[in-house]
Amino acid sequence: MRIGLLGTGPWAQMAHAPALSGHGELDFAGVWGRRPEAAKELAERHGVRAYDDVDALFADVDAVAVALPPEVQAGLAARAARAGCHLLLDKPLAATVEQGRAVVGAVEEAGVASVVFFTARFQSEPDAWITEQAAVPGWFTGRAQWLGAVFSSESSFATPWRREKGALWDVGPHALSVLLPVLGDVRRVTAAAYGPGDTAHVVLDHTGGASSTLTLSLTAPPAASGAAVELFGEAGVAVLPESSEGAVPALVRAVDALLAAARTGRPHACDAAFGLRVTEILSAADALLNVGGR
Structure with a gap:
């Protein structure tokens, strides 16, 4: 090709x-x-x-x-x-x-x-974990935390579009790509802009009955940056593994x-259809952040 x-x-x-x-x-x-x-x-x-x-x-x-x-x-x-x-x-x-x-x-x-x-979704350990958890019934809630230091350190990724759109649009897609295959599509979205810089908090009501919360920021202190996802349900607690792959x-x-x-x-x-669904959820959250006076 x-x-x-x-x-x-x-x-x-x-x-x-x-x-x-x-x-x-x-x-x-x-x-x-x-x-x-x-x-x-x-x-x-x-x-x-x-x-x-x-x-x-x-x-x-x-x-x-x-x-x-x-x-x-x-x-x-x-x-x-x-x-x-x-x-x-x-x-x-x-x-x-x-x-x-x-x-x-x-x-x-x-x-x-x-x-x-x-x-x-294209790293071996996280992708295998997502597939495994998607087959587990009885998830009650999930938590995703994606914290970057793009705006709090010297970073070549502090690009104009990231400054305009913030963490919701930059790292929010990563969190959604992990949660949606496991907890199902989203029927309701709540969002609030609490915290420094572009920090955003999003609460999702999933069609399968579970809920999830996302904490997203590109303004975190460098020592606090990183990503974590936890699921809680009848099977206990499952934690997204870190990947050693770049x-x-x-x-x-x-x-x-x-x-x-x-x-x-x-x-x-x-595919692009999944990317569109992620965009729809981000847009719904963004509208609420703007109403809240970002």
Whole structure:
């Protein structure tokens, strides 16, 4: 499969480009970016072509991987799908529900495969744990805590879209990607903006009867940063295991999932439709945070 990369930022450099160039079943064909000089530099580093015209890249490849802000990703993903390209997308799928629906509509109309990269869903230990807990009945409640230090330390990930959208949209998708497969879809959302910076607290009422709480922040002290998920129910307490794998091996597995979906025609659990559902829940929570005077 010939694949192109859209984006030249830190995530594209440290994760996407190495994963694409090192995958044995991919032909990493080229890079497009909003800054042509950055695209040229990244392309030269991996021995591929830098594209000035994104539509020319779409015409030359079978698939694209996207490492761009959500509002930029959504429009380009829809264009790529209409050009017949399979999609390896980043989370969140889009900045609005309307944008997310446009991506899903383009994917369905074109009949292309899609995978949204939720990190924990493509790391061996966490993914196995999620599958195991999803088969366990009687969960009563869950708790997810995703704390980052992006805004409280010198970080290359303190990008404009993260400053605008905050932890809800950056790390909230990770928490939802773990909780939804286990506790089920969400029928009610409550959210409040208590705490420093962009800290948000979200309470979810799941269709299976369980509840869950999310504490999300990119303003945590560096010593307090990290992620944790706990489930409580008839079987006792289950704790999400930490993964020793970095982003590149997880992205390689996401590529494997995209290849399988393209080959078989069977959607992956983390496809664009799942990404849209996550976007809908984030949007509902965001509306409540805005009402509360974020």
